[in-house]
Amino acid sequence: MASVSRDFRRLRLDRVSREFGALHALREVSLEVERGEFIALLGPSGCGKTTALNCLAGLLPLTGGGIWLDNARIDRLKPEARGFGMVFQNYALFPHMSVRRNVGFGLRMQKRGRAEIAEKVEAALALVRLGDQGDKLPGQLSGGQQQRVAIARAIVIEPPLVLMDEPLSNLDAKLRLEMRAEIRRIHDQVGSTTIYVTHDQDEAVSLADRVVVMRGGTVRQVGPPAELYARPAHADVAEFMGYRNLLPTRVLSSDAGTARIAIGDAELIGTVIETLPGEAALAAIRPDDLVPRADGTLAATVAAVEYRGRGFFGAARTAAGTELFFRSDARVEPGEALLLGADRNRVLIYAGAA
Amino acid sequence: MSDAYAASERVPLRLRLSRRGIDGVTLLIVPSVLFVLALFIYPFLYGLALSFAPKEGGWLANYQKFFADPFYYDTIWKTLRLAVPVTIINVLLSIPIALRVRLMRHQRVLTTILVLPITLGTVLVADGLLTYLGPRGWLNRLVLDSGFSESPVHLVHNYWGVVLALVVSIFPFTFLLTLSSLTGIDPSLEGAASTLGATPRARFRYIVLPLLAPGLAINFCLSFVQAFSVFPSAVLLGDPAGTTRVISIAAYTAAFEQYDYSLASAIAMIMGLTQLAIVAGLLSSRGLFYRGSAAAAKG
Numbered sequence: 001m002a003s004v005s006r007d008f009r010r011l012r013l014d015r016v017s018r019e020f021g022a023l024h025a026l027r028e029v030s031l032e033v034e035r036g037e038f039i040a041l042l043g044p045s046g047c048g049k050t051t052a053l054n055c056l057a058g059l060l061p062l063t064g065g066g067i068w069l070d071n072a073r074i075d076r077l078k079p080e081a082r083g084f085g086m087v088f089q090n091y092a093l094f095p096h097m098s099v100r101r102n103v104g105f106g107l108r109m110q111k112r113g114r115a116e117i118a119e120k121v122e123a124a125l126a127l128v129r130l131g132d133q134g135d136k137l138p139g140q141l142s143g144g145q146q147q148r149v150a151i152a153r154a155i156v157i158e159p160p161l162v163l164m165d166e167p168l169s170n171l172d173a174k175l176r177l178e179m180r181a182e183i184r185r186i187h188d189q190v191g192s193t194t195i196y197v198t199h200d201q202d203e204a205v206s207l208a209d210r211v212v213v214m215r216g217g218t219v220r221q222v223g224p225p226a227e228l229y230a231r232p233a234h235a236d237v238a239e240f241m242g243y244r245n246l247l248p249t250r251v252l253s254s255d256a257g258t259a260r261i262a263i264g265d266a267e268l269i270g271t272v273i274e275t276l277p278g279e280a281a282l283a284a285i286r287p288d289d290l291v292p293r294a295d296g297t298l299a300a301t302v303a304a305v306e307y308r309g310r311g312f313f314g315a316a317r318t319a320a321g322t323e324l325f326f327r328s329d330a331r332v333e334p335g336e337a338l339l340l341g342a343d344r345n346r347v348l349i350y351a352g353a354a
Numbered sequence: 355m356s357d358a359y360a361a362s363e364r365v366p367l368r369l370r371l372s373r374r375g376i377d378g379v380t381l382l383i384v385p386s387v388l389f390v391l392a393l394f395i396y397p398f399l400y401g402l403a404l405s406f407a408p409k410e411g412g413w414l415a416n417y418q419k420f421f422a423d424p425f426y427y428d429t430i431w432k433t434l435r436l437a438v439p440v441t442i443i444n445v446l447l448s449i450p451i452a453l454r455v456r457l458m459r460h461q462r463v464l465t466t467i468l469v470l471p472i473t474l475g476t477v478l479v480a481d482g483l484l485t486y487l488g489p490r491g492w493l494n495r496l497v498l499d500s501g502f503s504e505s506p507v508h509l510v511h512n513y514w515g516v517v518l519a520l521v522v523s524i525f526p527f528t529f530l531l532t533l534s535s536l537t538g539i540d541p542s543l544e545g546a547a548s549t550l551g552a553t554p555r556a557r558f559r560y561i562v563l564p565l566l567a568p569g570l571a572i573n574f575c576l577s578f579v580q581a582f583s584v585f586p587s588a589v590l591l592g593d594p595a596g597t598t599r600v601i602s603i604a605a606y607t608a609a610f611e612q613y614d615y616s617l618a619s620a621i622a623m624i625m626g627l628t629q630l631a632i633v634a635g636l637l638s639s640r641g642l643f644y645r646g647s648a649a650a651a652k653g
């Protein structure tokens with residue numbers, strides 16, 4: 001079978017589009033991935049991330065654009081000719097085959113020798129720490145074990161690209177953290193190139209070399225996790241990256257990348273991220289960065305407080321009724337009046353709705 | 355003994371029954387139990403007893419008569435010669451069609467069309483086929499006019515007429531069963547197989563077929579039982595005195611032409627046992643297949 005090259009240097013999505021009738025699941029998505037990278041496609045449900053993955057795997061034909069592996073166009077190849085390993089959200093293990101046969105399926109399809117298959121399957125099972133479970137049927141395994149079988153099955157064929165579709169979403173919180181570390185370890189150990197779809201920003205930020213934030217079928221921002229975390233390029237990305245305070249504000253004055261803004265009666269200084277067309281803007285502040293302080297300007301009354309180990313997180317309301325989410329190292333009580341503030345480089349200002 | 359008696363005195367009967375899952379709702383099965391008793395169990399046992407009370411000879415005389423005379427025992431072979439190929443044709447035909455229909459958007463419309471022959475009944479189908487396939491039917495006129503053949507094709511009043519009638523009238527049933535087994539297989543399994551390099555043919559062989567096999571075995575049994583009890587088609591479209599003298603015709607003649615109900619009952623019993631033997635044989639081979647859920651395994 002004509003298979004694609006394992007030693008590629010760059011995967012390129014060029015204005016990839018996919019329509020379902022009138023619905024544009026993907027609109028001209030362009031992206032370049034270097035060999036060995038771990039890329040996370042992050043976005044809310046319905047943003048097109050799973051569609052993008054299925055298009056890459058060849059399970060869905062494109063309605064526009066192309067996918068290139070170096071100079072070879074692959075978007076018209078059938079999935080079996082691409083040979084990308086895919087880990088499905090529901091694992092899609094073959095229920096009638098033992099774990100060993102599941103993992104060896106790809107090698108059998110490549111008509112590898114019996115001894116070679118046995119050897120590689122054992123190595124893959126050892127890699128996912130399931131060496132002693134080879135003879136069981138998938139139905140006899142726990143969710144976490146099934147998940148690892150699915151990973152072993154995808155990587156044992158040494159695919160040029162490993163695609164993972166929310167592989168941890170069916171696991172409980174503790175297992176999810178363990179498997180997150182496992183996935184990254186396996187990626188580094190095998191030296192594969194991984195594209196990982198998730199709606200969990202923690203997962204994306206902790207796993208990926210670069211995160212692709214998607215929304216409404218388009219790519220909103222691509223960057224290393226730290227950059228997305230500290231400098232989201234758009235207000236909607238900021239919202240998705242945990243900037244819970246998205247406050248409509250007026251710009252009073254601006255110069256050299258900073259601006260003075262008004263939230264109700266309070267004045268604040270922040271960093272301008274998007275060019276501001278007019279007075280109306282949105283200020284984005286993480287709850288972590290909004291704290292009670294002596295020079296705070298946002299007067300608010302505490303409405304609810306939650307203790308979360310490393311501090312108190314709470315919601316407060318200004319006189320005008322704006323809700324603010326904040327953090328406090330000291331205990332605060334509901335009903336208490338606070339003056340909240342944030343560093344100017346942690347107040348991000350976006351062009352936004354009036 | 356006395357302890358148990360004391361215990362049963364303390365707990366009311368109603369409570370003791372409900373602990374075993376017997377309560378007011380259980381009464382709802384009474385009508386169906388009566389129905390089965392009156393219309394199946396009783397006639398069956400009556401027929402069984404009747405078959406051992408022949409008009410003349412010992413209690414096994416009917417059975418001896420059946421297995422001594424090729425005029426009788428040949429009917430088993432003749433029925434099998436119809437029922438087995440028809441069932442195989444139906445099951446094999448239903449797989450590719452169901453595979454295709456499963457992917458279609460207007461599945462309901464097509465399914466309805468395919469299932470329509472069930473609603474027509476065997477006699478109407480037989481009548482239609484008689485006209486259509488008969489010596490002066492459309493098919494033969496087409497064959498003669500187009501010059502494919504000098505003489506008309508003989509498709510009615512013989513073996514092939516019955517085969518065709520049975521295929522037409524049982525196929526919808528077989529198809530529906532295949533379709534439902536097939537839709538129970540998670541499509542992501544085939545997706546996964548294709549990303550692992552499996553061609554469509556390999557996906558069918560290694561994924562779809564093994565998961566479909568237990569369903570197909572049941573499907574085969576149910577379709578076979580229907581074909582085995584063929585009567586109207588064998589009479590109307592076949593050659594009821596010769597090649598399609600099936601076992602139900604033998605029972606019918608014994609009962610309503612010779613008025614030997616005892617012999618007819620014995621033939622009916624033999625018919626039932628033959629079916630049972632084949633179904634049991636097939637179902638026991640089901641142990642060889644994977645029989646769990648065909649959904650993607652999930653913990």
